[in-house]
Amino acid sequence: MELKFRRNPNYQSLRSEMTDEPFFMDRRKLLATGGALGAGSILGALPACSEPQGAIAAPANASAHPAPGAKLAAKKAAYAVSDTTTVEEAFNGYCNFYEFGTDKDDPADKGFLLKTQPWQIKVEGESDALGNYAVKDLVDFSKLEERVYRHRCVEAWSMVVPWVGVPLSSVIAKLKPKATAKYVQFETLLDKKMMPGTRLPVLDWPYVEGLRMDEAMNELAFIAVGAYGKALLQQNGAPLRTVLPWKYGFKATKSIAKIRFTANEPKTAWNKANANEYGFYSNVNPKVSHPRWSQASERVIGGKGGFNERRNTEMFNGYEKQVASLYAGMDLEKNY
Ligand SMILES: Nc1nc2c(c(=O)[nH]1)N[C@H]1C(S)=C(S)[C@@H](COP(=O)(O)O)O[C@H]1N2
Numbered sequence: 001m002e003l004k005f006r007r008n009p010n011y012q013s014l015r016s017e018m019t020d021e022p023f024f025m026d027r028r029k030l031l032a033t034g035g036a037l038g039a040g041s042i043l044g045a046l047p048a049c050s051e052p053q054g055a056i057a058a059p060a061n062a063s064a065h066p067a068p069g070a071k072l073a074a075k076k077a078a079y080a081v082s083d084t085t086t087v088e089e090a091f092n093g094y095c096n097f098y099e100f101g102t103d104k105d106d107p108a109d110k111g112f113l114l115k116t117q118p119w120q121i122k123v124e125g126e127s128d129a130l131g132n133y134a135v136k137d138l139v140d141f142s143k144l145e146e147r148v149y150r151h152r153c154v155e156a157w158s159m160v161v162p163w164v165g166v167p168l169s170s171v172i173a174k175l176k177p178k179a180t181a182k183y184v185q186f187e188t189l190l191d192k193k194m195m196p197g198t199r200l201p202v203l204d205w206p207y208v209e210g211l212r213m214d215e216a217m218n219e220l221a222f223i224a225v226g227a228y229g230k231a232l233l234q235q236n237g238a239p240l241r242t243v244l245p246w247k248y249g250f251k252a253t254k255s256i257a258k259i260r261f262t263a264n265e266p267k268t269a270w271n272k273a274n275a276n277e278y279g280f281y282s283n284v285n286p287k288v289s290h291p292r293w294s295q296a297s298e299r300v301i302g303g304k305g306g307f308n309e310r311r312n313t314e315m316f317n318g319y320e321k322q323v324a325s326l327y328a329g330m331d332l333e334k335n336y
C-alpha cells in the first residue's frame with residue numbers, strides 16, 4: 001500500500017480543477033445512471049427490466065435498500081470534527097478498493113460493475129441467529145445517523161467524512177453472538193466478474209478484516225450505508241461497510257457479504273499479505289512508524305488548506321477518549 005498517482009501526478013491540483021478526471025468521469029457516470037438525480041425522477045418511465053443493475057434507486061420491494069447515490073434521511077449525531085469536511089468529489093474519486101484495481105481512481109472508474117441489488121449478508125460462526133440477511137434486516141433505515149469522522153489511511157493521508165449509518169453494536173445485537181464469540185470477522189464480496197481486480201492475486205481474496213468483540217461494540221464502531229447524505233457509491237463500499245475511525249482505513253471492510261463470529265482472532269487481509277507491516281489492531285498511532293514511513297503526520301486530501309496541507313496525526317486518530325480503555329495494559333508497539 002503505497003501512494004500511487006497514475007493519471008494525476010499532481011493530484012492536489014484537482015481541487016482547483018474539479019472537472020478533470022477522475023472526478024469528472026465519476027460525475028458523468030453518476031448522471032448517466034441516475035444516481036445523482038433525485039430518486040425516482042427518471043425511474044417511473046423505465047420498464048423494470050431496463051434498469052442498469054445496481055445503479056438506479058428503484059427498490060423493487062420493501063426489503064430492497066437504496067441504490068448507490070440515492071438520498072438518505074439521517075439525523076445529525078454528536079460526532080463532529082473541527083477540520084473541514086473533505087470535498088465529496090475527493091471522497092468519491094480517491095479510493096482504496098483493490099477489488100477494482102490498485103490505483104486510486106480504479107474504484108471510481110470500475111465500481112459501476114458492482115451490482116449491489118439484491119444483496120445478501122451471510123452470518124456464520126458463534127451466533128444464535130445464523131442465516132442470510134438483506135441489508136434492511138441488519139440496518140434500520142429509520143434510525144440513520146450522520147457522523148463526521150476522521151478517516152486516516154495507513155498510507156499517511158486523511159479525510160474528514162460525513163458517514164451515514166448505524167452503530168455497529170445495533171447490527172451485532174440483531175445477530176445474537178454467543179458468549180463464545182470473542183471476535184467478529186467481516187468479509188467483502190468476492191465476484192471476479194464484477195470486481196476485475198480480484199482476477200489478480202494482489203491480496204488473498206476475499207478481503208477479510210476483524211475486531212475483538214469489545215472493539216466492535218465500542219460506540220464509535222459504525223456500519224455506513226451512506227456518506228454525504230446519499231447511499232454509498234460502489235467505490236466506497238456499497239451497500240454497507242464498517243467505519244472504525246480510530247484505526248487505519250484498511251481495517252474497514254467494504255461491500256460486506258459475510259459476518260462471522262469467532263472464538264479466536266480471525267485472519268485479516270493485510271496481515272496475511274504482510275504481517276510485519278500490518279497488525280491485527282492497526283490503531284492509528286503517530287508514535288509507531290510503519291516500517292517504511294513515519295506515521296507522525298498525514299497529507300490532507302480534498303480539504304481547504306492548500307495543496308500541501310499536512311496535519312499532525314493524533315493518537316487513536318483523535319478518539320483517545322472513546323477507545324483508549326480498550327487497550328489498557330497492552331503494549332501498543334507490540335500490538336500494532
Ligand atoms: N474490500 C476492501 N475493503 C477495503 C479496502 C480494499 O481494498 N478492499 N481498502 C481499505 C483501505 S486501505 C482504506 S484506506 C479504506 C478506504 O475507504 P474509502 O476509499 O471509502 O476512503 O477502505 C478499506 N477497505
Ligand SMILES: [Mo]
Pocket residue numbers: 096152153154155248249250
Ligand atoms: Mo488505507
